[in-house]
Structure formats: structure tokens, C-alpha cells
Amino acid sequence: MKNQRPALNRRSLGLSFIAAAALASAAGAWAQAKPIVIGLPIAQSGPAGVADHADYLNGAKLAAKEINAAGGVNGRKIELKVFDIDIMTPEGTQATFRKMVDAKVHAIASPFVLIPTPAMEAVARYKAPYLHGNTQEASLDLVKANPSKFSHIFQIDPPETFYGAGFPAFLEQLQASGAWKPINNKVHIIREQIAYTQTISKATEAALKSSKFELAKVTDIQFPVQDWGPVLQDIRKTGAGVVMVNHWVAAELAAFAKQFAANPLPGALVYLQYGPSQPEFLNLAGKAAEGFVWGTVYGAYADKQGQAFRDAYRKEYLASGGVMGLVYTGGGYDTVKILAQNWKTADPEKFDEVNAGLRKLSYRGVNGFYSFNNPQQAPKHYPLEVKNIEQGMAHLFVQVQNGQHQIISPNVLKEATFKPAPWMAK
Known part of the structure; x- marks a missing residue:
């Protein structure tokens, strides 16, 4: 007996088309979802x-x-x-x-x-x-x-170049505000060896040449820092009014902060590049974090x-x-x-x-x-590339005050005014 193909009438064809359209619609909805x-x-x-x-x-x-x-x-x-x-x-x-x-x-x-x-x-x-x-x-x-x-x-x-380019400008603005009187206009850079921090250091050195501040010394460190002791001795020996620790690992900067706070260079403004933005810094440094300044070219506004x-x-x-x-x-x-x-x-x-x-x-x-x-x-970058803050990213400078991070610059975003660190003369 020969196989016979079922007859197709208009009704069955219509149902077939409806079924196919429904499947296509379902497939489209699935793809969209x-x-x-x-x-x-x-x-x-x-x-x-x-x-x-x-x-x-x-x-x-x-x-x-x-x-x-x-x-x-x-x-x-x-x-x-x-x-x-x-x-x-x-x-x-x-x-x-x-x-x-x-x-x-x-x-x-x-x-x-x-x-x-x-x-x-x-x-x-x-x-x-x-x-x-x-x-x-x-x-x-x-x-x-x-x-x-x-x-x-x-x-x-x-x-990262703006970390260096913007730092001397911040120092000049802070000095002009009257909130900080430097013990001298020398800057001591502590420099880690990866390309990122090297670039920041070079940009800082270049910017200092056209500022009121001058480079005193560059001290190289190697990640991971096992002992901050020799660096701290170098800082006290150099005696610069500004210390820029160009390193980004929060745990190691917390160790530095604790050792520095225990035996500081009196009067120095100490800037820790970026790393304190990480939660570990405050958690590990505790009360020793008070007074340190840090910055970021990219951060959450307040x-x-x-x-x-x-x-x-x-x-x-x-x-x-x-x-x-x-x-x-x-x-x-x-x-x-x-x-x-x-x-x-x-x-x-x-x-x-x-x-x-x-x-x-x-x-x-x-x-x-x-x-x-x-x-x-x-x-x-605001303010070095654009003058309107609503056209760029603000370079934030932050200070630890009463155990909290407070934006102290730029003025349009600041939460607090710079306060002398515990090791600064009253």
C-alpha cells in the first residue's frame, strides 16, 4: 500500500501559518529578553x-x-x-x-x-x-x-600624569588660603618603581620647576616595602616641608603612617598618593591616619x-x-x-x-x-584641562580628619578646611 500524503486545505494551511507566526513571535520575545x-x-x-x-x-x-x-x-x-x-x-x-x-x-x-x-x-x-x-x-x-x-x-x-601636574598647584592654593604655612618650600618624593608611579614622579618633578616649590630629593622604594625605617630616617634627615609618598598600596601606606606618626618630621605636610582611598588604610592605620593628605584624579564626589x-x-x-x-x-x-x-x-x-x-x-x-x-x-581633568567642573573629572584632595576622609579641594566640592596634622606646630 502506497503512503498517502494528507490533503492540505485552506483551514489547515491557515493554522500552520498561525502556529509558525506564534513560534517566531515567541522566539523574538525570547531573544529580546x-x-x-x-x-x-x-x-x-x-x-x-x-x-x-x-x-x-x-x-x-x-x-x-x-x-x-x-x-x-x-x-x-x-x-x-x-x-x-x-x-x-x-x-x-x-x-x-x-x-x-x-x-x-x-x-x-x-x-x-x-x-x-x-x-x-x-x-x-x-x-x-x-x-x-x-x-x-x-x-x-x-x-x-x-x-x-x-x-x-x-x-x-x-x-596618572595629572597626579604630578596637579600636586604643586594644590600646595600653592593651600598655602595661599592661609590654612597651611609650610616650614619650607622643599618637596621630598618617595618613589615606588612601577611605571605608574614613575610617571607620576616625573610629572611632579616637571611641575615643580614652574611652581613656588622645589624638589629636595627623590628616594626610591621597592614593592613590597618590608621596612619603612630607612625611608623615615631619610625623611627626617632631608627635612623637606612636603613629603610625597608616591605609592598606591593601602596596607603598606598604613604601615608607613603608623611609623611616621610615632616619630614624625615636625611641621611637614605628608601626602600619600591615592592608596588611602582603599578601605584598608583607615582600618589598618587607625588613629595614626589622622592628618595625612591624599589625592585622586577620579573619585566619588560628596x-x-x-x-x-x-x-x-x-x-x-x-x-x-x-x-x-x-x-x-x-x-x-x-x-x-x-x-x-x-x-x-x-x-x-x-x-x-x-x-x-x-x-x-x-x-x-x-x-x-x-x-x-x-x-x-x-x-x-579639572582644573588643568577644563575650567568648568561640569565638563571634566575633578582632581580631589582629601584629608583624614577625626577618622573620616574629608574632601579639602577643590573649593567647589570641599567638605572641610585643611587642619594641621597632629605633628604640626599649633
Whole structure:
């Protein structure tokens, strides 16, 4: 008996078309509901960077939570996918970035890597947007020199050179305010040996040449610092009115602060470059932290918007107490918010469209004003590159007062006036 094909009438054909359309509609809805995935290379262990990376992840998670609670981006949720990374080696850095490419993430959001080139090369052909807080001129130079190859790479903060360029200007402003009278105008730089701190030191030395202050000496240190004793002896012997400890690891700066406070150089203003922004500094230094000054070219403001973020962050992560990091918490939060805003009008699957949108985007975050519409694809420094604070990232100078971090400069953002440290003459 021959097989017979069932007869198809108009009714059965109509039902078939309806069923097919329903399946297509369901498939489209499913595709639309797929999450937008952001890859985060976050150091889980290692001798340095873990605290900043944890801060960044917390900020990113808070932003994603707020976005998803409001319905996501055009109905799609933000999903954060964390990849462990060894930021101390080029091999470890590149391996993690290749994993994110293999995972086909829609964007990469990174607090920083210590060696930027391997990370950038690993994603050179994968054109998903890569937003990072490397704070390095080297990253910006690569983008500017290779605009086609690295068109999808954006730095979320000004480079480290402004730590050096902005420091003498801060000293002059502080002196002019009358809140501080230096014992002399000499600056003693304690310099760590990685490229990041070397660049800062060179920029400081260059800026001092055209300021009221002068370089007294440069003392080199090597990470990890096992003993601050010889450095402290050198500081007291040199006797400079300003001591700039150009090092970024919070735990080691806390050890320095405790030893210095126990046997200080009377009258000296002591500036600890960046590291005190990490929670470990106050936790480890305790009362010895009082009076030290530190700075960052990228940090959470304490204005109305910044304070709202700080309050939300503390409620989410520090409800039972603790110290909040003041730099990469806001960086992670702002980066996810920036991507989400851009994805409202740019298809996350179309990287060229997304990157073009980021280059045109202007965004005021908790860490300042973001614009990538320049050859380096990075925000501008306030006040050295832009004179309007709402057009750039403010260089924040902070002092530990009564166990708390207080912004003392710039004036438009300051929470408190500089107070003489315990080792300064009354």
C-alpha cells in the first residue's frame, strides 16, 4: 500500500501559518529578553589591586541592581559576569581578556590592569566596548596612535600624569588660603618603581620647576616595602616641608603612617598618593591616619548626587559598619550606568553602533563628567584641562580628619578646611 500524503486545505494551511507566526513571535520575545552581559575582569587574590577591584565590582552590582529593578534596558536585564584575573603579569592579563572574548560578552568593564597593552591587544579584533580605569597615559597614547584598531576602548578617568601636574598647584592654593604655612618650600618624593608611579614622579618633578616649590630629593622604594625605617630616617634627615609618598598600596601606606606618626618630621605636610582611598588604610592605620593628605584624579564626589550614591552604597554593603572605598566604587557604578544609557538607543549586539554612541555620549556620574569625544577617548581633568567642573573629572584632595576622609579641594566640592596634622606646630 502506497503512503498517502494528507490533503492540505485552506483551514489547515491557515493554522500552520498561525502556529509558525506564534513560534517566531515567541522566539523574538525570547531573544529580546536575553540579558545584556558585561564581562568584569576582577582580581580575586594577589599582592595588590584586590581592594580596588572589589570596590569596583560592588559599585557595578549596585548599578545593575537599580537598572534591573527599573525594568532593565528595553526589557533586557543587565548581567554581570566576573572573570578572575592576574593583573601582575601580561600573560595572566591577556588570558582573562581572551576568556571574555570567547564568552562573547556585550561589553568589558574593568577597574584597571597594571600592564595595559596585553589587555588591549587581546580585544583588538573583538570590538565590544571596553571601558577601563587604568589611569595611564600609555593606554591613551595607544588609542590615539591607533584609532581604528582601538576605537572601542575608552578610559573612564584622566591619566596618572595629572597626579604630578596637579600636586604643586594644590600646595600653592593651600598655602595661599592661609590654612597651611609650610616650614619650607622643599618637596621630598618617595618613589615606588612601577611605571605608574614613575610617571607620576616625573610629572611632579616637571611641575615643580614652574611652581613656588622645589624638589629636595627623590628616594626610591621597592614593592613590597618590608621596612619603612630607612625611608623615615631619610625623611627626617632631608627635612623637606612636603613629603610625597608616591605609592598606591593601602596596607603598606598604613604601615608607613603608623611609623611616621610615632616619630614624625615636625611641621611637614605628608601626602600619600591615592592608596588611602582603599578601605584598608583607615582600618589598618587607625588613629595614626589622622592628618595625612591624599589625592585622586577620579573619585566619588560628596555633592548631592555623590552623597546619594554613598548612602545607597553604605546601605547595600556597609549596613553593619565599615569603611567605604571612595574611588572605584563610583567607577564601577558609573560605567554600568553609562553602558545602560547608551544601550537604550544602540543595539548591544551591534558593536560599531554602540561604540559610536559612546563617543557622542555625555554623562554626569557620581565621579564627575564623562565625555569620550576626543582622540584619547577619555574624560578631561579639572582644573588643568577644563575650567568648568561640569565638563571634566575633578582632581580631589582629601584629608583624614577625626577618622573620616574629608574632601579639602577643590573649593567647589570641599567638605572641610585643611587642619594641621597632629605633628604640626599649633
